[in-house]
Amino acid sequence: MKTAIATVSIAGDFSEKLSAIAAAGFDGIEIFENDFLAFDRSPKDVGRMVHDHGLEISLFQPFRDFEGMPEPQRSRTFARAERKFDLMQEMGADLVLICSNVSPLAQGGIDRAAEDLRELGDLAARCGIRVGYEALAWGRFINDHRDAWEIVRRADHPNIGLILDSFHTLARKTDPDTIRAIPGDKIFFVQLADAPNFDMDLLYWSRHFRNMPGEGDLDVTGFMRAVAATGYDGVLSLEIFNDQFRGGSPKSIAVDGYRSLLFLMDQVRRTESSGRIIVPEMPDRVPVAGIEFVEFAADRKEAEELVTMLASLGFRKTGRHMSKDVELWRQGGINIVINTDPHGFAHASYISHGTNVCDIGLKVADAKATVSRAETLGAKTFEQPVGPGELKIPAIRGLGGSVIHFIDDSKDLSQVWETEFERVEDGLKPGDAGLTRIDHIAETMNYDEMLTWLLFYRSIFDTEKTAMVDVIDPAGLVRSQAIENADGSLRVTLNGAENRKTLAGHFISEGFGSGIQHIAFETGDIFQTVKALTRNGFTPLEISPNYYDDLDARFGLEEDFLNALKSSGILYDRDGSGEYFQLYSPTYGEGFFFEVVERRGGYKGYGAANAQFRIAAQKRRFRAKGTPAR
Ligand SMILES: O=C(O)c1ccc(O)c(O)c1
Numbered sequence: 001m002k003t004a005i006a007t008v009s010i011a012g013d014f015s016e017k018l019s020a021i022a023a024a025g026f027d028g029i030e031i032f033e034n035d036f037l038a039f040d041r042s043p044k045d046v047g048r049m050v051h052d053h054g055l056e057i058s059l060f061q062p063f064r065d066f067e068g069m070p071e072p073q074r075s076r077t078f079a080r081a082e083r084k085f086d087l088m089q090e091m092g093a094d095l096v097l098i099c100s101n102v103s104p105l106a107q108g109g110i111d112r113a114a115e116d117l118r119e120l121g122d123l124a125a126r127c128g129i130r131v132g133y134e135a136l137a138w139g140r141f142i143n144d145h146r147d148a149w150e151i152v153r154r155a156d157h158p159n160i161g162l163i164l165d166s167f168h169t170l171a172r173k174t175d176p177d178t179i180r181a182i183p184g185d186k187i188f189f190v191q192l193a194d195a196p197n198f199d200m201d202l203l204y205w206s207r208h209f210r211n212m213p214g215e216g217d218l219d220v221t222g223f224m225r226a227v228a229a230t231g232y233d234g235v236l237s238l239e240i241f242n243d244q245f246r247g248g249s250p251k252s253i254a255v256d257g258y259r260s261l262l263f264l265m266d267q268v269r270r271t272e273s274s275g276r277i278i279v280p281e282m283p284d285r286v287p288v289a290g291i292e293f294v295e296f297a298a299d300r301k302e303a304e305e306l307v308t309m310l311a312s313l314g315f316r317k318t319g320r321h322m323s324k325d326v327e328l329w330r331q332g333g334i335n336i337v338i339n340t341d342p343h344g345f346a347h348a349s350y351i352s353h354g355t356n357v358c359d360i361g362l363k364v365a366d367a368k369a370t371v372s373r374a375e376t377l378g379a380k381t382f383e384q385p386v387g388p389g390e391l392k393i394p395a396i397r398g399l400g401g402s403v404i405h406f407i408d409d410s411k412d413l414s415q416v417w418e419t420e421f422e423r424v425e426d427g428l429k430p431g432d433a434g435l436t437r438i439d440h441i442a443e444t445m446n447y448d449e450m451l452t453w454l455l456f457y458r459s460i461f462d463t464e465k466t467a468m469v470d471v472i473d474p475a476g477l478v479r480s481q482a483i484e485n486a487d488g489s490l491r492v493t494l495n496g497a498e499n500r501k502t503l504a505g506h507f508i509s510e511g512f513g514s515g516i517q518h519i520a521f522e523t524g525d526i527f528q529t530v531k532a533l534t535r536n537g538f539t540p541l542e543i544s545p546n547y548y549d550d551l552d553a554r555f556g557l558e559e560d561f562l563n564a565l566k567s568s569g570i571l572y573d574r575d576g577s578g579e580y581f582q583l584y585s586p587t588y589g590e591g592f593f594f595e596v597v598e599r600r601g602g603y604k605g606y607g608a609a610n611a612q613f614r615i616a617a618q619k620r621r622f623r624a625k626g627t628p629a630r
């Protein structure tokens with residue numbers, strides 16, 4: 001498989017783009033003509049620069065408004081094409097993209113267009129150039145790949161072929177399986193892009209909101225399966241027009257792009273065996289069976305406050321590490337590790353972020369295979385020296401430089417707690433609060449980073465994404481989207497802050513980076529949990545009484561039930577299949593907090609409708625504590 005990416009997809013000037021694209025592992029680039037025109041080096045120099053980066057020019061594009069022009073524009077158009085062919089020869093490009101005509105002067109007619117292309121084919125052949133014809137979704141007469149193919153078929157010229165672009169096909173809801181009938185050798189090039197499912201003008205949608213395959217809602221996999229079935233084994237190229245990417249980090253956008261292509265092709269290979277597209281071998285997406293632990297980095301003093309909160313939530317200290325200053329706190333199936341050791345990764349994480357969740361452990365079937373897939377997809381592996389009595393646990397880097405460890409059922413890893421920790425009695429008497437497992441972890445990041453982490457989780461783990469929801473903070477918008485597996489044993493919410501004044505934005509700026517901002521524990525009975533928490537001295541976040549009036553108005557709740565919610569500060573939601581109860585801890589440090597949830601029936605969400613009221617309450621509490629208003 002040869003991979004490429006269009007220069008429009010990435011921020012920076014032409015040479016920055018090239019460096020980022022080459023470093024990410026692509027074989028080639030599509031030179032978007034304006035990127036060349038804006039650059040002040042000759043076509044020859046550009047060709048040399050591309051070559052010096054170990055890349056090839058896979059495509060030069062776009063040539064606009066070609067087919068179906070009346071005279072005198074027609075002759076002008078052919079003269080313009082000839083000039084561009086000269087330019088391409090100097091650059092060392094041998095494939096040009098012609099997109100379907102959008103000019104008001106254009107005349108329709110499949111045969112007229114086919115004749116124009118045939119004539120252009122002769123001109124191109126003399127220059128050693130091939131021409132690919134692409135239907136823009138908003139083309140004046142040609143806006144469907146089936147019509148573009150019919151024109152190419154009738155042009156019947158070895159130098160004229162078809163260019164497919166997943167966006168144009170899928171945005172118009174054209175069945176991608178219609179591609180299966182096209183001979184693979186007449187498809188000269190394939191462009192790939194995904195997009196979120198918006199109902200908007202096609203051109204505007206395409207020019208501003210495309211994203212990497214796997215980041216959006218289009219069936220790019222279905223499209224690519226159909227392409228693979230034709231026997232096409234040419235270049236797969238990303239052509240992503242995206243406002244955010246234009247201002248993003250060239251390096252990280254390029255890395256995401258490469259990851260998205262590998263992810264896509266790996267999926268295609270598993271479902272379309274007749275295809276001829278070669279992808280590096282990797283294990284399939286990894287099913288996760290749950291969160292085995294979360295680890296906090298802290299110093300001893302700050303750990304005290306954290307431990308007090310955990311104890312009030314019903315956790316007990318059950319283990320002390322054999323050789324390090326590390327404690328294990330447990331309740332139900334939840335393991336919380338508190339690492340105050342003055343050496344190693346956790347300490348480094350504490351130094352740069354303050355007290356924070358520096359590490360999570362995921363339960364998987366095969367920890368080594370998990371790292372192998374992640375590594376093939378460009379994730380960074382993590383290792384640190386193994387101390388006396390410690391196990392070597394496979395790990396990768398996650399959000400904000402944190403670590404994700406993988407625990408499987410192999411003999412040593414499944415015994416990690418018994419091997420590395422000695423049992424202790426904490427001498428405390430807090431009652432167990434009935435917390436059973438981690439329902440979800442919530443990661444906060446800059447909005448610009450959200451797609452990166454969405455793709456990270458979706459490509460490595462067998463997970464899907466939920467729809468994006470808006471969370472209203474009094475100081476701005478935070479967008480939230482969850483990644484989850486089918487049985488709910490892994491749920492991660494990604495929360496993208498657009499500014500620093502929101503609770504989420506404040507957490508990022510004061511914690512020096514993205515990270516886990518809250519952890520939600522599950523209980524089987526929230527009212528019993530509240531009783532235990534009260535006995536343990538836990539004070540929940542207080543919610544405005546106005547919220548409960550509205551709950552009653554919306555759901556018509558029993559008076560006793562409503563009062564029970566209100567007196568305990570429990571937030572409530574309902575969907576078609578079940579109910580959801582949420583209780584919050586006060587915030588800790590720069591805005592970290594715990595949540596307790598109960599799901600009844602098949603409730604699927606995360607209480608998005610309640611988030612605004614929770615945030616307002618948290619901000620009120622910040623102010624009451626005398627912390628500056630935020
Ligand atoms: O938006 C455009 O004009 C445009 C140009 C070239 C393409 O390949 C494309 O998909 C869109």
Ligand SMILES: [Mg+2]
Binds near residue numbers: 191239
């Ligand atoms: Mg295109």
